[in-house]
Amino acid sequence: MCTLEKRGNIYILTLTGTDDHRLNPPLLDSLQSALRRLRSETAGSGGLCALITTAQGKYFSNGYDLDWAGSNEDRLLLMSTKLRSLVKDLISLPMPTIAAVSGHASAGGFILALCHDYVLMRKDRGYLYMSELDIGLVLPAWFGTLLRCKIGSPAVWRDVVMTAEKMTAEVAVQKGVIDSAHGSAAETLRAAVALGEQLVGRRWEGHVYGENRKVVLAGVLDALGVGDSVEHVNATSRLLKPKNVASRL
Amino acid sequence: MCTLEKRGSVYILTLTGNDEHRLNPPLIDSIRAALRRIRSETTTSSSALITTAHGKFFCNGYDLGWAQSDPLRHPQLMSSKLRSLVGDLISLPMPTIAAVSGHASAAGLILALSHDYVLMRKDRGFLYMSEMDIGFKVPAWFVALMRCKVGSPEAVRDVVLRAEKLGAEAAAKKGIVDLACGGAAETVEEAVRLGEELVGRRWNGAVYGRNRETLLAEVVGAMGFDETVENADGTPKAVSRL
Numbered sequence: 331m332c333t334l335e336k337r338g339n340i341y342i343l344t345l346t347g348t349d350d351h352r353l354n355p356p357l358l359d360s361l362q363s364a365l366r367r368l369r370s371e372t373a374g375s376g377g378l379c380a381l382i383t384t385a386q387g388k389y390f391s392n393g394y395d396l397d398w399a400g401s402n403e404d405r406l407l408l409m410s411t412k413l414r415s416l417v418k419d420l421i422s423l424p425m426p427t428i429a430a431v432s433g434h435a436s437a438g439g440f441i442l443a444l445c446h447d448y449v450l451m452r453k454d455r456g457y458l459y460m461s462e463l464d465i466g467l468v469l470p471a472w473f474g475t476l477l478r479c480k481i482g483s484p485a486v487w488r489d490v491v492m493t494a495e496k497m498t499a500e501v502a503v504q505k506g507v508i509d510s511a512h513g514s515a516a517e518t519l520r521a522a523v524a525l526g527e528q529l530v531g532r533r534w535e536g537h538v539y540g541e542n543r544k545v546v547l548a549g550v551l552d553a554l555g556v557g558d559s560v561e562h563v564n565a566t567s568r569l570l571k572p573k574n575v576a577s578r579l
Numbered sequence: 580m581c582t583l584e585k586r587g588s589v590y591i592l593t594l595t596g597n598d599e600h601r602l603n604p605p606l607i608d609s610i611r612a613a614l615r616r617i618r619s620e621t622t623t624s625s626s627a628l629i630t631t632a633h634g635k636f637f638c639n640g641y642d643l644g645w646a647q648s649d650p651l652r653h654p655q656l657m658s659s660k661l662r663s664l665v666g667d668l669i670s671l672p673m674p675t676i677a678a679v680s681g682h683a684s685a686a687g688l689i690l691a692l693s694h695d696y697v698l699m700r701k702d703r704g705f706l707y708m709s710e711m712d713i714g715f716k717v718p719a720w721f722v723a724l725m726r727c728k729v730g731s732p733e734a735v736r737d738v739v740l741r742a743e744k745l746g747a748e749a750a751a752k753k754g755i756v757d758l759a760c761g762g763a764a765e766t767v768e769e770a771v772r773l774g775e776e777l778v779g780r781r782w783n784g785a786v787y788g789r790n791r792e793t794l795l796a797e798v799v800g801a802m803g804f805d806e807t808v809e810n811a812d813g814t815p816k817a818v819s820r821l
Contacts, residue, residue, distance in 0.1 A: 462786070462790065463780075463782050463783075463786060463787060463790060464780070464782070466782075466783040466786050467786065468786050468789040468790060468793070469789075469790045469793045469794075470793075471793050471796065473793070474790075474793035474794050474796060475796070477794075478794070482730050483730035483754065484727055484728050484729065484730050484754075485730065485754060485757070486730075487794055488695060488794070491790055491793075491794055492674070492695060492787070492790060492791060492794065493777075493780075494780075494782075
């Protein structure tokens with residue numbers, strides 16, 4: 331499902347396999363356990379590390395596993411709960427995070443990429459795509475909050491969410507959605523490692539870095555919450571799902 | 580006050596007459612009635628709404644004269660009705676386009692900005708947040724809407740704190756307007772073209788409306804209260820300038 335390797339002070343978390351890395355419970359669990367391993371390994375060490383998240387194959391991640399969920403609301407809620415927990419981990423992670431987007435990133439997969447401090451993407455293939463409008467799903471409130479915290483321009487939020495625009499890396503850079511575009515998946519990863527090393531070289535205190543990120547993304551953390559009202563808001567996406575959604579996928 | 584016509588899949592709501600289309604309760608009520616008609620008519624097929632106006636003005640804001648003519652006519656009523664109207668537009672289950680055909684000031688600018696896309700004629704007409712010039716406080720929810728629609732803090736400052744009058748081309752450069760078009764008729768035509776393009780995506784209207792509400796969550800939250808006309812307990816506030 332995923333591997334975690336260490337290259338000096340840079341950790342590389344790779345979603346393995348050539349499938350579309352749907353965010354189902356097994357994958358979400360394995361990502362979260364990789365982050366736990368990462369925290370425990372870096373807890374004692376003095377120096378700052380950095381995390382790069384990337385993937386094998388044509389897809390970075392195509393979002394929630396809607397086929398697995400079908401019309402079962404409990405399954406949708408389970409994936410939502412696990413993704414939110416993973417995102418909270420990423421937001422509090424005591425080190426810089428970089429997404430090396432190696433292929434298509436749609437819906438929850440796009441959100442996963444945006445949860446990183448820096449987003450680098452290959453320009454030779456692959457789209458960023460908030461697909462919800464095209465497949466008739468209501469966007470969870472916290473997706474909206476994260477998009478607004480990471481993308482500066484309201485016109486771009488509108489294009490991403492309200493026109494379900496499919497963006498190549500170069501368009502995404504122009505629109506301020508990602509940081510940079512690179513020739514290929516391998517080049518993107520190389521650039522991510524170089525950026526990671528540059529950030530590590532700043533010798534920041536990891537704990538302070540993580541806390542500062544939490545301040546910057548405070549709005550997202552609130553939206554992620556665990557209270558009943560948030561569950562309702564985040565789970566209402568299932569209420570408006572058209573009956574024959576399976577046929578639209 | 581306003582008419583509603585349908586051209587194919589696109590609704591065109593027009594503020595009629597050559598006056599300033601000031602947002603008094605009767606006009607706001609008639610616009611809301613038109614929106615209710617749209618909601619009742621649209622079933623499974625996709626639609627889009629275009630809002631435009633006759634004459635030199637798109638909309639010149641609240642009808643201050645209406646409020647002044649009778650002590651029982653409190654500005655709180657206009658504020659509350661406008662907020663309901665904006666709430667209706669934010670939840671409307673279809674893409675919305677403002678075809679700004681003339682001057683849009685203060686609450687009139689807010690009305691334009693309450694649409695997903697803003698197209699404006701470039702040959703005449705200004706966008707103008709007049710409050711600073713006439714000594715009025717801008718309600719917090721106006722600014723919340725502006726911030727959710729206009730990316731640049733400098734542009735928001737220029738509009739709100741400098742009361743800049745912006746023609747369509749300047750407004751487009753500042754990211755306030757999406758497209759500056761030739762004249763009033765051309766602006767409406769461009770709006771219809773855009774509307775048909777969006778209808779062609781065949782989105783589920785209910786989902787579209789809900790996703791818009793998610794994007795504009797901060798505005799929806801801020802609209803619950805207008806501190807310029809009401810006290811924290813909801814009672815009308817003494818508004819000294821009127």
